[in-house]
Structure formats: structure tokens, C-alpha cells
Amino acid sequence: MSRIAxxxxxxxxxxxxIAQVNLQRAQQAADKAGxxxxxxxxxxxxxxxxxRQVALGAMGITVQKLGEAEVMxxxxxxxxxxTFNIIGAAKLGRLKALHDRVTIxxxxxxxxxxxxxxxxxxxxxxxLGVFVECDTGMGRCGVQSPEAALDLARxxxxxxxxxxxxxxxxxxxxxxxxxxxxxxxAKALFDAENIPVPxxxxxxxxxxxxxxDASGIATExxxxxYIYMDRSQVAAGAATFDDCALxxxxxxxxxxxxHRAIIDAxxxxxxxxxxxxxxxxYVLEYPDARIVGLSEEHGTIDVSDCPEKPQIGDLxxxxxxxxxxVTNLFDQVHLVRADSVLETLQVAAxxxxx
Amino acid sequence: MSRIAxxxxxxxxxxxxIAQVNLQRAQQAADKAGxxxxxxxxxxxxxxxxxRQVALGAMGITVQKLGEAEVMxxxxxxxxxxTFNIIGAAKLGRLKALHDRVTIxxxxxxxxxxxxxxxxxxxxxxxLGVFVECDTGMGRCGVQSPEAALDLARxxxxxxxxxxxxxxxxxxxxxxxxxxxxxxxAKALFDAENIPVPxxxxxxxxxxxxxxDASGIATExxxxxYIYMDRSQVAAGAATFDDCALxxxxxxxxxxxxHRAIIDAxxxxxxxxxxxxxxxxYVLEYPDARIVGLSEEHGTIDVSDCPEKPQIGDLxxxxxxxxxxVTNLFDQVHLVRADSVLETLQVAAxxxxx
Numbered sequence: 001m002s003r004i005a006x007x008x009x010x011x012x013x014x015x016x017x018i019a020q021v022n023l024q025r026a027q028q029a030a031d032k033a034g035x036x037x038x039x040x041x042x043x044x045x046x047x048x049x050x051x052r053q054v055a056l057g058a059m060g061i062t063v064q065k066l067g068e069a070e071v072m073x074x075x076x077x078x079x080x081x082x083t084f085n086i087i088g089a090a091k092l093g094r095l096k097a098l099h100d101r102v103t104i105x106x107x108x109x110x111x112x113x114x115x116x117x118x119x120x121x122x123x124x125x126x127x128l129g130v131f132v133e134c135d136t137g138m139g140r141c142g143v144q145s146p147e148a149a150l151d152l153a154r155x156x157x158x159x160x161x162x163x164x165x166x167x168x169x170x171x172x173x174x175x176x177x178x179x180x181x182x183x184x185x186a187k188a189l190f191d192a193e194n195i196p197v198p199x200x201x202x203x204x205x206x207x208x209x210x211x212x213d214a215s216g217i218a219t220e221x222x223x224x225x226y227i228y229m230d231r232s233q234v235a236a237g238a239a240t241f242d243d244c245a246l247x248x249x250x251x252x253x254x255x256x257x258x259h260r261a262i263i264d265a266x267x268x269x270x271x272x273x274x275x276x277x278x279x280x281x282y283v284l285e286y287p288d289a290r291i292v293g294l295s296e297e298h299g300t301i302d303v304s305d306c307p308e309k310p311q312i313g314d315l316x317x318x319x320x321x322x323x324x325x326v327t328n329l330f331d332q333v334h335l336v337r338a339d340s341v342l343e344t345l346q347v348a349a350x351x352x353x354x
Numbered sequence: 355m356s357r358i359a360x361x362x363x364x365x366x367x368x369x370x371x372i373a374q375v376n377l378q379r380a381q382q383a384a385d386k387a388g389x390x391x392x393x394x395x396x397x398x399x400x401x402x403x404x405x406r407q408v409a410l411g412a413m414g415i416t417v418q419k420l421g422e423a424e425v426m427x428x429x430x431x432x433x434x435x436x437t438f439n440i441i442g443a444a445k446l447g448r449l450k451a452l453h454d455r456v457t458i459x460x461x462x463x464x465x466x467x468x469x470x471x472x473x474x475x476x477x478x479x480x481x482l483g484v485f486v487e488c489d490t491g492m493g494r495c496g497v498q499s500p501e502a503a504l505d506l507a508r509x510x511x512x513x514x515x516x517x518x519x520x521x522x523x524x525x526x527x528x529x530x531x532x533x534x535x536x537x538x539x540a541k542a543l544f545d546a547e548n549i550p551v552p553x554x555x556x557x558x559x560x561x562x563x564x565x566x567d568a569s570g571i572a573t574e575x576x577x578x579x580y581i582y583m584d585r586s587q588v589a590a591g592a593a594t595f596d597d598c599a600l601x602x603x604x605x606x607x608x609x610x611x612x613h614r615a616i617i618d619a620x621x622x623x624x625x626x627x628x629x630x631x632x633x634x635x636y637v638l639e640y641p642d643a644r645i646v647g648l649s650e651e652h653g654t655i656d657v658s659d660c661p662e663k664p665q666i667g668d669l670x671x672x673x674x675x676x677x678x679x680v681t682n683l684f685d686q687v688h689l690v691r692a693d694s695v696l697e698t699l700q701v702a703a704x705x706x707x708x
Contacts, residue, residue: 008444008445064651085608112666113607158434240598251379253438253467253495254496257498272625296396300493313442328683
């Protein structure tokens with residue numbers, strides 16, 4: 001077992017005990033709310049944690065890319081929801097190959113998308129489950145009204161090789177009440193037509209501790225970031241810094257002025273994601289430090305408010321603004337406890353861009 | 355030979371002819387200015403292009419990480435400048451191993467950094483070349499005054515296993531005149547003390563076509579982005595969109611409203627880098643489109659100003675704001691000409707974080 005202090009930087013550390021508590025706490029909240037949990041693995045991209053999420057009670061996992069689905073299926077995960085429109089012959093072929101070996105469901109928000117699926121999946125004895133994606137306020141993908149959701153569901157139901165799986169949304173952060181209202185309206189429309197809605201799936205870590213407000217409407221919840229948490233979730237009130245399992249270990253490589261420290265973690269380690277925040281992360285050892293700038297390989301820290309200032313060669317641990325894209329930048333992450341490295345994992349689904 | 359239209363998206367395309375013209379044009383500008391060119395390979399991370407840059411007349415290459423240096427040395431590149439402070443025993447050991455097999459020089463901007471180098475490199479018959487990094491306005495690493503540069507150079511000269519290699523700066527974009535002035539002042543100080551300055555190295559693509567203004571002061575120039583160019587360089591006046599060799603190929607996966615198109619390229623393909631720009635890239639086929647938002651796997655495009663609007667399944671090519679971190683997100687890039695894919699290259703130095 002090696003020590004954190006012996007790692008070369010920048011490096012990604014995952015505090016295993018904190019991650020475990022985050023996983024358990026969310027599963028307990030879901031159990032209490034009567035919701036199934038279907039964690040989004042985009043955050044960790046690791047079969048190690050996907051298996052652990054399922055072992056703790058998750059009904060399956062969520063993936064965002066076919067490539068992520070393939071990695072997870074290879075690792076033995078066998079109940080997947082792919083929350084992305086699959087368009088084009090090559091990707092439909094890959095989806096078909098996945099459907100032949102695991103349970104995988106997808107989403108659609110247009111006739112064009114459903115037509116592609118319907119032309120590829122034609123076996124009524126093993127239909128592909130398709131959710132209608134609903135834009136409940138996020139302004140991204142999704143049908144624009146409950147009526148449009150009903151229309152698209154009818155098209156799915158009419159396709160012999162497809163099965164209507166239900167409604168799916170990714171709610172805008174902090175707008176879960178509006179999302180719940182939208183979904184309830186849609187459900188009422190389906191009920192009035194006697195069309196069963198097998199599942200209603202919503203999610204998002206920012207509103208995870210309001211999960212119970214979705215119960216009675218939604219049946220499943222798909223949080224991703226909750227396993228690691230990050231500075232944006234702290235800002236959203238969903239976590240404290242003590243709940244943040246992922247940190248970027250960096251070395252102070254320059255102290256050019258009294259007020260400036262430069263670390264070897266820039267945008268290629270922390271990403272440029274701001275998510276509405278000021279600055280690029282939170283330095284655990286120097287709460288008064290402000291990461292004021294990033295170039296690709298340098299982070300510039302204003303240490304003028306720090307009573308004690310870091311010296312060249314010092315190690316610091318940074319909670320990034322957004323943990324999900326950070327894991328996508330590193331081939332490996334290190335599972336740690338206190339000062340020790342317990343295990344180093346390859347990020348199996350890193351860079352699965354398509 | 356396959357077609358671009360057959361690629362799965364998102365994918366990175368490099369127009370080989372445009373890249374070649376960019377390389378040639380910069381080499382010619384350097385030749386004309388009497389400057390040596392030492393291209394920064396952080397942009398492409400490919401031995402393929404590093405070799406081509408040297409074949410066209412570059413004196414060697416610049417790297418930003420030991421991991422990049424190791425990949426390039428393995429590929430036969432044998433004259434490297436590593437423009438990053440190397441701190442700590444493990445990295446000093448890797449630097450020593452590199453120094454044993456290729457010509458590699460480094461930078462330093464502090465006594466602490468020089469002391470680490472001096473303790474590791476002790477052989478006067480094969481000294482390590484060390485540049486003093488100068489902060490000429492960038493506000494990142496670097497000594498803060500010409501006097502401090504002279505002081506640090508004296509320490510380097512006094513170390514038996516080190517050789518003073520000269521002065522190095524990365525000038526702030528658009529402030530090359532101030533950088534040149536700073537370097538000229540420093541050079542005068544060294545001259546007054548009869549201390550030879552073997553080289554003065556500056557760089558940056560934003561001011562590449564003002565390279566000749568640095569001649570007479572600098573001896574070498576280290577541009578990186580110039581091989582591919584990007585939207586930020588167009589904004590800086592260093593390129594037109596016709597000069598942009600790198601594009602991200604994406605598919606329109608949703609048209610939820612009349613004015614909104616969603617593509618399968620988000621921040622994990624285009625990065626969140628804004629570099630002072632509004633929006634997240636330039637869509638070649640739809641000059642009036644505005645990429646107004648990115649989440650990890652989705653790009654949201656406002657197509658309200660487009661006379662013709664993209665349809666689901668359409669392919670688009672996007673010039674990103676900043677091409678360097680884009681290549682760090684993909685395992686492969688595709689060399690293309692017109693509609694054809696000529697060759698697919700593994701991004702050998704991708705993810706070499708340390």
C-alpha cells in the first residue's frame with residue numbers, strides 16, 4: 001500500500017469511505033421515498049462502483065454513450081438505460097448488439113429517432129424498451145408538451161419491435177417541482193387514454209435530497225454526481241466539502257510572487273467548467289485560496305488571503321467545480337483512505353466518446 | 355479509404371492540407387525573421403506531426419509534461435524543451451532518464467526549482483540546460499524582473515551539472531511588445547556582466563505573424579496552436595476559418611423546437627473553454643448558428659438565424675474555441691482531405707497528465 005504523498009501529480013483521488021457513505025445515503029433516501037435508484041455512471045466510469053451501486057440496491061445503471069454501455073456490459077452490468085437519442089445505422093447496429101446480450105433501454109424525442117429504432121428492432125418477442133424523453137424545463141432534448149409525449153408513445157407502441165417503457169426527463173437543477181408537475185400532467189393524459197406508463201424516470205444530484213417530492217409521480221431516480229460530489233453541488237446545497245470524495249492532488253510548482261502560487265493542475269486536470277461559480281475549485285488545505293485562472297497545465301492561485309501560504313513542492317488537494325468531466329481526463333484514479341492509496345483503478349469508460 | 359460521412363460521431367477531423375500549409379507558413383515566417391522554430395506539441399500530441407515539423411525546419415520541439423517528452427523521445431524526437439518546472443524526486447528521476455537518451459532542456463523560476471535540478475544533475479561533462487522562465491506580463495510562472503533573472507542565472511551557472519541555457523517566456527497574447535521590451539532589458543543586464551545568453555525563447559500563436567518583431571531579441575519561437583488554429587485564433591486575428599485544420603464532426607440528434615438543435619458533441623468533445631468568446635464553437639455548415647450551451651454530451655445550438663435549418667441525422671463540422679484541449683479528449687484523430695478519411699492516428703501523448 002503506497003502513500004498519497006508518493007503519487008506523481010496531478011492525480012485523481014477518491015476517498016473510498018466518503019464515496020461509500022454517499023452511495024448508501026442516496027440508496028436509503030430512494031428506499032424511503034419508494035423510488036428505484038438507477039445511478040448514472042458517467043461520473044465515475046468505473047465497473048467497480050457500478051457493481052457496488054447495484055449491490056447496494058440500485059435497479060440498474062444509466063449510461064450516456066453506447067461506448068459506456070459496451071464497457072459496462074463487458075463488465076457484467078446487465079440492466080442499462082441509455083439516456084441519449086441513438087441516430088444512424090452504425091450506432092443502431094451497436095445498440096442491437098447490446099440488446100442481444102443485456103437488458104438495455106433507450107430514449108427518443110422525435111419521430112425520426114423512433115423510426116430508426118423501429119427499422120432496426122423488429123422482433124416482437126424481444127422488443128426494445130423506449131422511453132419518451134420530456135423537456136420539463138432543461139431546454140435540451142425532449143418533447144415539448146405532455147400531448148407530444150402521448151403522440152410519440154403511440155408511435156412507439158405501434159412499432160412491433162419496440163415497447164413503450166415510460167417517460168424520462170432530466171430536470172433543470174432546482175426546478176424539480178416544475179418537472180414533477182409536467183410529468184404528472186403527462187401521466188394524467190396517458191391514464192385518460194388507458195395507456196400504461198411502465199416507468200417514469202427523473203434525476204439529478206442537485207435535487208437529490210428532494211427525491212421524495214418526486215415519489216407518487218416518478219418511479220425511478222438517476223443521480224450521477226452524488227457518488228463523488230463537487231464544488232457545484234456544495235453551491236447547490238446538496239453537499240458539504242466533507243461529502244466530496246473526489247479531489248485532484250496537485251503540486252505547488254512556483255511561487256512567483258507573495259500572493260501567487262502556481263500548481264501543476266490546469267484545465268486538463270480540473271476542466272474549465274464553471275457551472276456558474278467564480279474560480280476553478282476549492283483547495284482543502286487552504287480554504288482562503290482562490291483558484292483564479294487555469295491554462296492547460298497551470299493553475300493560478302491567489303493566496304493573498306491565506307494566513308499561511310503554500311511553498312514550492314507542497315501537495316494540495318482540490319475539490320473541482322464539476323467532478324464528472326475530471327474523471328474523463330485521467331486514465332487512472334486512486335482509491336484512498338486517510339494518507340494511503342488502497343488501489344489504483346483504470347477508468348474503463350474514459351474517452352468513450354461515441 | 356473511408357468517407358467522413360461513415361465515421362461515428364463525435365470525432366476529430368484534421369484537414370491534412372490545411373495543417374501542412376499552416377506548418378509551412380510559420381516555418382517560412384520564422385526563417386524570414388531569422389528565428390528558430392520550436393513548435394509546441396501540446397496542440398497535436400502526435401509524433402506524426404512533430405516529425406513533420408522538424409522535417410520542415412524546426413530545431414526541435416517543445417513539450418509541457420514529462421509524459422509528453424517520454425512519448426516524443428520514444429518516437430525518435432531527440433531535441434526537446436520542457437517548459438515546466440520539474441519539482442520532486444520522482445519527476446527529477448524521470449527527467450534524468452530522458453536526459454540520458456535525448457537532448458532535453460528545462461526551465462526554472464525559483465531557487466527551490468534550481469536546487470532540485472542541481473542535486474539531480476551533477477555531471478559537468480553532460481550538464482542539463484536550464485532556461486530562466488521570465489514573467490513578461492502573463493502573470494503565471496516566471497521571475498518577476500530582469501534582475502531576478504540574472505540572479506537565478508548565476509545560481510544555475512554555479513551548479514556544476516547545470517548549464518544556463520538562456521531566457522524563456524510565454525508572453526501574454528497581444529502583449530508581445532511588452533514581452534520583447536522585458537527580454538531586451540534582461541539581455542542588456544546579462545551583456546553588462548559579460549554573461550552569455552545562449553538563447554532567448556518566446557512564443558505563442560496569437561502573435562505568430564508578429565514574430566519578426568521579436569527578432570533581434572529572441573532567438574527562437576514556440577508556437578503550438580498554429581498547426582490547427584481555432585476560433586480563438588480567428589478572434590485574435592491570427593487566422594481565418596479557412597485556416598482551421600481541426601474540426602469536431604457531430605451529428606444532429608434532436609430538433610426539439612423550431613429554433614433549437616441538439617448535437618452529440620458537448621463539453622467532453624468541445625471542452626468548456628471560452629477564452630473570452632461568446633458561444634462554444636463555429637459551425638462550418640451553418641455560419642449563423644450559435645452554440646449557446648454545452649452539457650457533457652449535448653451541445654445546444656440556436657438555429658433561429660439560420661435560413662436553412664439542420665435536420666436530425668445531419669452531420670456538422672465545428673471549429674472549437676480552443677483546439678489543444680480537444681485533442682486531449684479523443685483517443686484518435688482522423689486525417690482528412692475533402693470528404694475522405696486518409697488515415698486515423700492514435701493521439702500518442704493524450705492524457706499524459708504528469
